[in-house]
Amino acid sequence: MLPVLALEGVDKSFGAVAALRDARLELYAGEAHALVGENGAGKSTLVKILAGVHGPDTGSVLLDGQPVAFGSPADARAAGIAVIYQEPTLFPDLSVAENIFMGRQPLKGLRRIDAAAMRERTNELFARLGVRIDPDRPARGLSIADQQLVEIAKALSFDARVLVMDEPTAALSGVEVDRLFAVARSLRDNGAAILFISHRFDEVFSLCQRVTVMRDGRWIATDEIGNLTVDGVVRTMVGRDISALFPKMATEPGEVRLQVDGLTRHGYFDDVSFTVRGGEIVALAGLVGAGRSEVARAIFGVDRYDAGQVRVDGRPLRPGAPPAAIDAGLALVPEDRRQQGLVMELSIERNATLPRRWALSRLGLLFGGGERRSAAEWAKRLQVKAARNTDPVSTLSGGNQQKVVLAKWLSTAPRVLMIDEPTRGIDVGTKSEVHRLLSQLASEGVAVLMVSSELPEVLGMADRVLVMHEGRLVADIPRDQADEESVMFAATGQRGAAA
Amino acid sequence: MATDTLVTPARTAKAGPPAWRRLFGSWDAVLILALLVVVLVASATIEGVGSPRFYRFVALEAIPIALIALPMTLVIITGEIDLSVASTVGLTCSVLGQLWYLGVTSLPLLILLSLLLGAVLGAVNGVFITVFGLPSLAVTIGTLALYRGLAYVVLGDRAIADYPPTWTQNAVAPIPGTVIPWFVLVLAALAVVFGVLLYATPIGRSLYAIGNNAEASNFAGISVLRTKFWLFVATGAMAALAGVFWTFRFASARADNATGLELAVVAAVLLGGVSIFGGRGGLVGVIAAVALLGILRNALQLADVPANALTIVTGTLLILSVVGPNLVRMARERLRRRRPATTLERKPS
Numbered sequence: 001m002l003p004v005l006a007l008e009g010v011d012k013s014f015g016a017v018a019a020l021r022d023a024r025l026e027l028y029a030g031e032a033h034a035l036v037g038e039n040g041a042g043k044s045t046l047v048k049i050l051a052g053v054h055g056p057d058t059g060s061v062l063l064d065g066q067p068v069a070f071g072s073p074a075d076a077r078a079a080g081i082a083v084i085y086q087e088p089t090l091f092p093d094l095s096v097a098e099n100i101f102m103g104r105q106p107l108k109g110l111r112r113i114d115a116a117a118m119r120e121r122t123n124e125l126f127a128r129l130g131v132r133i134d135p136d137r138p139a140r141g142l143s144i145a146d147q148q149l150v151e152i153a154k155a156l157s158f159d160a161r162v163l164v165m166d167e168p169t170a171a172l173s174g175v176e177v178d179r180l181f182a183v184a185r186s187l188r189d190n191g192a193a194i195l196f197i198s199h200r201f202d203e204v205f206s207l208c209q210r211v212t213v214m215r216d217g218r219w220i221a222t223d224e225i226g227n228l229t230v231d232g233v234v235r236t237m238v239g240r241d242i243s244a245l246f247p248k249m250a251t252e253p254g255e256v257r258l259q260v261d262g263l264t265r266h267g268y269f270d271d272v273s274f275t276v277r278g279g280e281i282v283a284l285a286g287l288v289g290a291g292r293s294e295v296a297r298a299i300f301g302v303d304r305y306d307a308g309q310v311r312v313d314g315r316p317l318r319p320g321a322p323p324a325a326i327d328a329g330l331a332l333v334p335e336d337r338r339q340q341g342l343v344m345e346l347s348i349e350r351n352a353t354l355p356r357r358w359a360l361s362r363l364g365l366l367f368g369g370g371e372r373r374s375a376a377e378w379a380k381r382l383q384v385k386a387a388r389n390t391d392p393v394s395t396l397s398g399g400n401q402q403k404v405v406l407a408k409w410l411s412t413a414p415r416v417l418m419i420d421e422p423t424r425g426i427d428v429g430t431k432s433e434v435h436r437l438l439s440q441l442a443s444e445g446v447a448v449l450m451v452s453s454e455l456p457e458v459l460g461m462a463d464r465v466l467v468m469h470e471g472r473l474v475a476d477i478p479r480d481q482a483d484e485e486s487v488m489f490a491a492t493g494q495r496g497a498a499a
Numbered sequence: 500m501a502t503d504t505l506v507t508p509a510r511t512a513k514a515g516p517p518a519w520r521r522l523f524g525s526w527d528a529v530l531i532l533a534l535l536v537v538v539l540v541a542s543a544t545i546e547g548v549g550s551p552r553f554y555r556f557v558a559l560e561a562i563p564i565a566l567i568a569l570p571m572t573l574v575i576i577t578g579e580i581d582l583s584v585a586s587t588v589g590l591t592c593s594v595l596g597q598l599w600y601l602g603v604t605s606l607p608l609l610i611l612l613s614l615l616l617g618a619v620l621g622a623v624n625g626v627f628i629t630v631f632g633l634p635s636l637a638v639t640i641g642t643l644a645l646y647r648g649l650a651y652v653v654l655g656d657r658a659i660a661d662y663p664p665t666w667t668q669n670a671v672a673p674i675p676g677t678v679i680p681w682f683v684l685v686l687a688a689l690a691v692v693f694g695v696l697l698y699a700t701p702i703g704r705s706l707y708a709i710g711n712n713a714e715a716s717n718f719a720g721i722s723v724l725r726t727k728f729w730l731f732v733a734t735g736a737m738a739a740l741a742g743v744f745w746t747f748r749f750a751s752a753r754a755d756n757a758t759g760l761e762l763a764v765v766a767a768v769l770l771g772g773v774s775i776f777g778g779r780g781g782l783v784g785v786i787a788a789v790a791l792l793g794i795l796r797n798a799l800q801l802a803d804v805p806a807n808a809l810t811i812v813t814g815t816l817l818i819l820s821v822v823g824p825n826l827v828r829m830a831r832e833r834l835r836r837r838r839p840a841t842t843l844e845r846k847p848s
């Protein structure tokens with residue numbers, strides 16, 4: 001049998017950076033195929049070549065055994081390849097439905113767009129995914145997870161022969177992932193080929209039949225899932241053994257650092273109260289849309305709130321003023337790294353030192369390479385893979401961009417660290433490094449509030465798990481009672497879990 | 500099967516481009532080169548160009564433009580624009596003249612009041628833009644008309660011209676032993692201040708961040724609105740300084756002073772490589788562009804090119820300035836990106 005889609009000996013360079021060297025891939029109809037590798041291994045670049053975004057420098061793309069050159073994403077789409085990119089690419093001012101049917105809106109008489117049909121088909125797609133998003137609302141302001149769900153709906157709407165998904169689940173919680181997988185399995189069973197990229201191995205093993213491993217832009221191996229173990233895949237990927245994944249050290253909780261009382265923002269969250277002590281890692285769990293990120297943003301001051309109060313080390317924090325929050329020792333690693341976390345056009349160096357621009361200056365001047373040294377130190381600590389620290393962050397792979405956001409905030413030496421999806425898109429090796437860093441910060445007395453959709457991360461790292469459901473705090477579960485069942489029970493709004 | 504030993508030399512060259520190519524790949528270098536070419540060609544072909552008097556005249560003409568271009572560069576880097584600057588000059592001139600007419604005879608006091616007025620006019624722009632959240636383009640087109648109108652309210656069509664000769668002579672006096680107006684030194688000092696502010700202070704870092712992504716800047720603890728507000732205040736004050744210079748240089752305060760100057764300023768900033776969309780560009784290019792435009796205009800005037808043609812030249816340069824830096828950037832991208840080495844058959848559709 002011929003593969004529906006294949007890559008042979010593909011090279012791709014960006015300037016001096018060789019993103020792909022002799023990359024290979026064979027995708028068969030009716031299989032779900034995982035593509036794994038460290039951050040910067042070249043996965044997204046490979047996807048973009050399949051999608052017609054980039055052309056290969058050398059080598060070929062084969063469709064049904066025939067070489068093809070996709071001149072643009074439209075060519076690839078016409079050939080039946082639907083792609084969900086790692087970073088959502090929605091038009092913020094168009095409605096959700098318009099985004100999904102961009103360029104192929106259903107028409108009625110006189111070539112007018114049939115808005116009703118478009119809305120209905122959007123609702124059908126959302127029903128399949130179990131998503132509740134209003135098709136008529138603009139894409140602007142959707143959370144990163146919702147944007148991801150819209151992208152998934154868009155890809156599904158193509159009825160494609162090949163569905164490529166570049167880390168579609170990075171911002172999703174278990175429930176949404178299960179629904180996505182159910183849809184993906186049914187597509188696969190109907191003969192579609194699925195290429196799935198993820199840094200979460202439980203997902204890879206539950207969805208896929210075959211795995212291809214890449215390292216430094218090269219094809220390393222392809223094998224049946226039955227012949228593989230997680231440890232084996234990781235070793236092939238990284239080229240060495242990875243230590244235990246979640247090394248949270250036990251610490252004695254200190255004074256209350258962050259105290260939130262009755263925080264309310266109408267339409268987002270309601271009467272949220274909790275505390276985080278120094279040395280504690282508190283996880284904020286819940287489904288996508290439960291209001292977790294919104295709470296963190298309101299605390300930090302980028303969003304306003306209607307009622308309630310935030311105290312840091314006992315002192316009330318001025319609402320709506322991020323500079324005041326930073327002065328009080330707060331840091332927020334936001335959910336959307338491209339819009340909120342980074343200035344994509346600026347360099348790694350500038351981004352990594354932006355919140356400390358005053359601290360690094362002497363007499364108000366930034367001479368003498370303080371920024372350069374600090375950025376270099378953190379880039380090394382977090383293993384940012386980049387040619388130069390003066391390169392714009394837009395040239396980094398998704399996971400490496402996330403590392404720059406982490407560097408930017410960890411380097412401020414915060415006293416209260418709020419971190420929204422700390423390891424979104426980060427590979428295994430660095431993930432355990434990030435967890436080690438968080439744990440170390442906690443042991444130094446930092447209060448950590450971690451919003452995470454990844455249950456193993458929540459259970460492994462958190463001293464306490466706060467669960468939100470539809471804008472309300474419904475459970476506060478101590479570490480020894482937190483397990484998959486109790487957290488999911490509360491997150492889906494079932495009574496009786498509240499402690 | 501392809502093997503990874505089959506690499507072409509172009510791909511194995513890991514070092515960055517050579518220095519000469521980096522230089523010629525930058526818009527600043529293109530401008531400086533153009534400046535040299537214009538100076539050389541014009542001096543050789545047009546009589547009077549290249550003489551000390553010529554440069555003295557160019558400098559006097561360029562000073563007000565450059566004074567305003569300094570803060571305007573910062574404003575445009577943050578993605579905003581201020582079109583009211585020429586009217587601010589006009590209103591400052593008028594008020595300055597009227598104050599003198601009404602008997603204020605202390606020069607320091609007159610200068611101080613003028614600068615204060617400019618700052619207030621800038622603050623009015625700033626309030627509309629940052630507090631009410633209106634687009635700066637609309638607001639400053641409005642105040643362009645408003646401030647000019649106020650200038651006419653203050654002076655009508657009178658001209659106040661009877662300043663002490665020492666004031667007017669001193670305004671254009673040369674640095675002893677040269678022909679260069681001493682005010683160029685004031686300009687140079689201010690250029691250094693703005694240059695340091697933009698390139699070597701935390702504020703400069705925020706300006707580029709704001710121009711590229713205001714939301715991420717807000718998340719990084721930058722007070723986006725406050726920063727923009729103070730930029731408009733600074734622009735107003737610098738325009739007022741230009742107004743003071745203008746009044747004494749021409750020994751005349753009139754309501755229509757500096758009409759249309761905003762176009763010369765914006766043209767210089769854009770030609771200098773600052774992106775109209777914000778986030779990109781710097782002062783080196785802008786200063787080169789002010790000089791280039793000034794020399795070009797005066798040389799063409801000496802060559803008896805009619806005024807209409809001069810306008811066409813300025814307009815063409817303005818368009819070039821928006822297209823040019825993009826072309827240079829695209830050319831660099833092209834150099835970096837290699838074309839596919841193998842041409843693949845297109846699938847018949």
Ligand SMILES: Nc1ncnc2c1ncn2[C@@H]1O[C@H](COP(=O)(O)OP(=O)(O)OP(=O)(O)O)[C@@H](O)[C@H]1O
Pocket residue numbers: 014015017018019037038039040041042043044045046086385386394395396397398399400425427
């Ligand atoms: N437009 C670009 N310009 C320059 N370098 C680039 C560009 N796009 C990607 N790269 C580089 O190519 C390499 C591969 O990046 P890619 O995005 O394919 O990695 P990835 O495997 O998807 O990583 P991640 O798991 O972090 O998403 C990286 O070193 C990256 O810096």
Ligand SMILES: [Mg+2]
Pocket residue numbers: 043044045086166397398399
């Ligand atoms: Mg990627």
